[in-house]
Amino acid sequence: MSAALDSSDATTSPLYVRSVAKAFAVLKAFDGGHRSMSLSEIAAAVDMTKSAAQRFTYTLGALGLLYQDPASRRWQLTPRTLDIGTSYLAADSLIEQATPYLVELNHRCGESVNLSRPDGLDMVFVARFTSHARAFVHMPVGTRIPMFCTASGRAYLSSQPPSQAANFIQASTLHAFTAHTLTNADEILTHVAESGPRGFATASEEFYLGDLNIAAPILAADGSSLGAVNVSCPTSRWTLERMVAEIAPLLIQTVRRISGGPSARQREQISR
Template sequence: MEGPIHMDHADEMYTDEDAGPDPRLFVASVARALRILESFDGGRRTLTIAEISQATGLGRSATQRFVYTLHQLGYLRRDGSSKHYRVSAKAIDLALSLIGSHTYAERVAPVLDMLAQKTGETVAWVERDDIDIVILRSIPSKHLSSVNLPVGQRFAALSASSGQVLLAHAPIEEILRVYKNSMVHARERFGLSDNEGILRYFEDVRRRGLSITEKMEDVDSISLSAPVFAGRDEPVGAINISTLKSRFSKLQAERKLSVDLIAAAREASQMVSR
């Protein structure tokens, strides 16, 4: 039988990331509660108990207890008599306060503001979370017609310009793992399927220090991203400029926006390295 956990040895339990969570420290109920909140993604604003149970893989009884607890704590709201739940303003405030204190996003804020003023386009600070990228800071465009990038929004890293400049500096096996685990629509948008072509593409992105992608779904847009480093070979995040094809062609966007973008990324790298 294992003895008690001594705090002077606690740090040793975190050294082997491949071993999985230590059962002596891992609190499963916290993980389940977070799975409940994570089930309310961008496409599912309100959910029933049954829908949450299906999304999380938890049993209905366990789901009901966790939802009740989160509701009592104020992190979920119940919409009248509809039996639908949604994330509350309290939960959103908590998320925004955590994002607001994010070290890198906070430190590069002046660079983002200056870039947004200079280009007039939507500018964002982006970081990778496994196969996704997440918007952690966003400055909207001055134009009435523009790309909207709300904080917290996720995109597939494989097909997004920010994800590509971050993946370009990852090990080969990591790039191929992300490709394999990405959703079908992300792989289709990316366009390449053979390992040699995939790796050649990311080598080119790494060499250029820039990625440009086009989106032609809800709005025809162009996205440009450059990596930001903190004194290491692996980038800590990316700066993104998003514009509309009604203002720039892809070639025009590269010519007119990439110089300022790369300069901003270099300045941000100096700031986060201090």
Template sequence: MDSDSRNSPMFNQSVEKGLGILAAFGSRNRHMSLGQIAETVGITRSSAQRIVFTLEALGYVTKDPYTRRYELATKVMEIGCNYVAANTLIDSANPFLSAMNSNCDETVSLTEPCGTNMVYVASFTSRKPIVAHMAIGSRMPMYCTSAGRAYLAGLPDEEIRSLLRQAELKPLTPNTLTDPEQILANVVEGRVRGFSMNFEEYYLGHMNVGAPVYNKNGRAIAAVHVVAPSSRWTRDEVLGKLGPMVRECAGAITNAVRAH
């Protein structure tokens, strides 16, 4: 969020705090006390108390009567489900994602950008064992993933540099590229090739290839990627087989988007 928006008299800080509280819950914070909520979100305990009371009354959080700790309620899922239901891109993409999943029997996913991350909005999971499962709504960084680099490849170079400056470029595995110029060079290579690569930069044991989905104006709006476990695929196989498949899948989704 830019500072101008935050400083605008139209900006509602109570809404910001309420959404911040909902976003604070996750796999690491499944249950939190009022004090933990206040500390995590960075607000006063009294402010947290008022907002949490409101969220509880509306049905978005619930409190355990014995531990007095809060957790998300199932009503929160309505918001995410409404987004998926209203997203025509997902409807357009699902048949092609499913077809690619059937052809390669590996996990094929569609992600959309959010800040410097990519968010999973659709996924068809492999029947075979996988290293890590990413649920719908999960996020992953742009800089070290094939989906992220594929999306970046569909943007002007200056926008790529701006997003890389905003990101926290840290090594997630021994293979992670963290130098902005090296990442940019990798993105440009993917742009020329038509698909981007990631060889165990995000997860050890995972190789990935991704390709961008474009709108009618020729701007990237999403990315398709496929996970190739190193236990089943070699680098050459990923480049020679999965790369062209994911490029074709993303191209078909692009054509479907432009047809609407």
């Protein structure tokens, strides 16, 4: 798995199977805002004809990935669509290596602790241990968060060569999710550059209002980043300054213990 930006267009290869891509596009069209859809809605969402949508939904239904309500005739995902994601979670040795340390960090700080992996311009939560108090943001495993405005993303970018980090930021859509989101590329890269020497990155209410984050990269033997661990705290209980003082040392200790395991080096060799 790699988060590197790739300028080549794999879709032009004769090995590229467009029907497979379209089938995944149909599945991905279902989300929180489109929990069920008619054939016409699916066709519009995926930019295909209604007859094509009918063939794809029938096939995906036969595979048990989609279900059609007999009364409304609307389609929706089934729990079987979780199989691929569950297989990934079971197969990723970084999750297995990190989990005991993430649980310990969660117990010591009492707040939500997340492990994320890079994918494109985002970080994806692959493990999550929620706050002992009430958590006000629901971010399940599989949630994608943009690199440019999150502590996890900045921590990951801080381990990359400056030119590569700049490429990621330039390729990102610098959208303001809140009034606090940094959208100036130079300012973001300054935050990234400052994160490297101190070992952690921060983000204050940039993706969600009331949410403070601190994160550190998990490093492979060669110094490259395999992912990031972040701690999320609400502004109702914490300030960023207090997080830096109290949680940053625990966080840095945690990622060093994860990075230092022999399986971390084995994982990096396998990924190459």
